[in-house]
Amino acid sequence: MMSKQQGVLMEQKAKQVKIFLKTILTLAAQTNQPFYALSLRIMKLWQLQIKSSYDNSLRTKRRKKGRRMNKHLQYIKIYMQQINQIADHLYLIQQGNNSYIHRQVGASDTVVIKSVFHAQLFMEDDSVCHSVHQRECQDLQNEWKILSQLNHPNIIKAQQFIPNHQLGPAGGNLQCCSLFLENATCDLHTLCKSNETSLKIIIKYFTQISIAVEYLHSQYIAHNDIKLENMLVMNRNIIKLADFGFSYRPSYEELLSKWLPRTLTSYSSPEIVNFRLNVVDGEFDEFCLFSSDVYALTTALFLAIYKRPPIMGQFPTVDDQYYQLLINQPDLFWQLDFIQKVDSQLMREHIPKQLLENLKDLMEGGLAEEYNRITIQEFVNHEFFKYAKQIEGEQF
Numbered sequence: 036m037m038s039k040q041q042g043v044l045m046e047q048k049a050k051q052v053k054i055f056l057k058t059i060l061t062l063a064a065q066t067n068q069p070f071y072a073l074s075l076r077i078m079k080l081w082q083l084q085i086k087s088s089y090d091n092s093l094r095t096k097r098r099k100k101g102r103r104m105n106k107h108l109q110y111i112k113i114y115m116q117q118i119n120q121i122a123d124h125l126y127l128i129q130q131g132n133n134s135y136i137h138r139q140v141g142a143s144d145t146v147v148i149k150s151v152f153h154a155q156l157f158m159e160d161d162s163v164c165h166s167v168h169q170r171e172c173q174d175l176q177n178e179w180k181i182l183s184q185l186n187h188p189n190i191i192k193a194q195q196f197i198p199n200h201q202l203g204p205a206g207g208n209l210q211c212c213s214l215f216l217e218n219a220t221c222d223l224h225t226l227c228k229s230n231e232t233s234l235k236i237i238i239k240y241f242t243q244i245s246i247a248v249e250y251l252h253s254q255y256i257a258h259n260d261i262k263l264e265n266m267l268v269m270n271r272n273i274i275k276l277a278d279f280g281f282s283y284r285p286s287y288e289e290l291l292s293k294w295l296p297r298t299l300t301s302y303s304s305p306e307i308v309n310f311r312l313n314v315v316d317g318e319f320d321e322f323c324l325f326s327s328d329v330y331a332l333t334t335a336l337f338l339a340i341y342k343r344p345p346i347m348g349q350f351p352t353v354d355d356q357y358y359q360l361l362i363n364q365p366d367l368f369w370q371l372d373f374i375q376k377v378d379s380q381l382m383r384e385h386i387p388k389q390l391l392e393n394l395k396d397l398m399e400g401g402l403a404e405e406y407n408r409i410t411i412q413e414f415v416n417h418e419f420f421k422y423a424k425q426i427e428g429e430q431f
Contacts, residue, residue, distance in 0.1 A: 134171055138218065145218040146194060150211040151175055170296075172198070172212040174280035179214050181256060181279040189247035191267060191277040192217045216277070220270060224263035227339050234386055237339045238423045240266065240274040241332075245420075247276045248332055249411045255284050257324035259293075261331035262302050263338055285324045301344035304330035305351045305358070306405045312352075326408050333401025333414070340394075341377050345402060358402075365399055387426060393419035 128147070129136040137148045151171045179196035194215040223240060226232055244266055251258055259281040267277045283293065291314070299311055306322035313319065337345045345368075351358040360368040368374075378391060397419040400409035409417075 134175075147216045147218050149175060149178075149214045149216065152211045175212050175214050177281075177283065178279040181282045185251070185254065185256075187247055187250045189243045189273070189275050190251070191219070191275045219267035219275065219277075221268050222264050223266040223268060223274065223335075223339065226268055227263060227342070232339065234340065234381060234384075235427070236271070237336070238420070239272070240268070241336050241339070242420055242423075243274050244276055244335075245332060245411065245415045248328060249415050251276075251282075252325050252328070252411050256282055257285050258282050258328050258331075259324060261328055261335060262300070263335050266335070287321055290321065291319065299350045301338075301346060301350060302331040302334050303327075303350045304405065308350050308352055322405060325411065326405050329401050329408055329411055329414055332411075333398055337398055337402070341374055343373060345398070361399070361402060362404060365395075369395055387422075390419070390422055390426070393417070393422050 125137045125139055125148075127135060128138050134149065134151045137150065139146050139148055176196060176198065179193055182191070182193040194217065196215070197213045199210060199212075223232075227237075248258065248261070258276065258279065260278055261276070265276065265278040267275050269275060281293070281297070283289065290310070294307065294310060295314065297311075299308055303311075304322075304327040306320075307327055310319050310322060334344060345357060345361060346355050347357040348355050353359070357368065357371070360371075369378075381391060382388070397414070397417045400407075400417070401414060403409070
């Protein structure tokens with residue numbers, strides 16, 4: 036039973052908790068760091084500092100050290116419990132320049148929260164955000180708008196969007212735009228890095244993702260950011276396409292404003308690279324975003340199997356040696372050492388040669404130059420997927 040003196044002590048510590056939390060909130064707002072992650076870092080440093088101070092007086096206060104150390108650690112435990120309760124079990128999953136992704140574990144369900152934290156926030160009303168990170172907030176709001184229009188078993192589901200969200204306890208400046216999404220196990224990029232994906236699993240997942248992209252294109256929406264990181268594994272049997280911040284219904288007028296600020300990656304199609312490198316005074320050659328989605332989807336499939344992109348540089352250009360081989364001399368491209376190494380391993384696993392031949396034909400079609408590239412319908416209905424389904428359970 037707690038004594039009166041202990042009760043008074045706990046009240047004092049409760050006040051310290053409030054002061055501590057207010058300090059964390061202020062630091063989080065000033066440094067643009069998430070509340071939970073920042074508090075963990077500070078608590079860890081605090082614990083080490085306490086231990087160090089006691090270690091210095093180890094010889095003279097050995098007995099007292101143990102008792103006082105345990106007492107301080109008990110207080111730290113209380114502080115952490117307070118933080119966990121107030122932060123509602125927020126766990127940082129991923130961090131970008133101005134955005135954060137947390138997993139929120141609740142009593143009944145678990146959700147993922149994508150947030151853009153505001154160093155300053157100017158609100159005209161509860162539904163409009165005027166943040167200093169306005170572009171990122173617009174991407175988040177656009178993702179909510181797009182996902183609200185879609186209904187497909189292999190597209191991530193959004194639950195709600197809050198333009199003026201208080202992520203954490205009241206007080207401080209931890210306001211943000213937040214999008215609430217269904218929870219996933221991990222992304223396909225992480226799964227492929229762990230080497231826990233067989234060709235059979237990859238085929239299953241890309242069958243689902245390609246059908247999701249086909250559905251998306253049927254709604255006249257281009258995803259514009261297809262990559263392994265944006266394919267979320269729900270369980271061993273289901274995967275979903277996510278991250279629709281850059282998605283929109285294409286128009287020539289918006290190509291310049293939407294794509295000029297974007298960073299080129301190994302998933303960028305040759306026509307997008309050409310646009311970014313050669314646009315002059317707003318003049319550029321129009322390109323098809325649906326076709327660029329197919330290129331990115333095929334690149335993702337190549338990465339999942341061969342563990343590296345099908346190009347030598349950072350993105351496909353007329354000078355890229357590997358890409359030029361693929362376009363002009365595909366037989367030589369498939370003889371590259373890193374490809375042969377994976378193919379040999381697949382053959383040792385008794386993967387049918389015909390399946391690998393179909394795979395290469397699919398990739399050549401999906402990675403071709405824009406005017407020769409296959410459509411998403413041709414991708415979905417390619418012989419590679421048909422043959423894989425035909426031999427499933429028999430040969431691999």
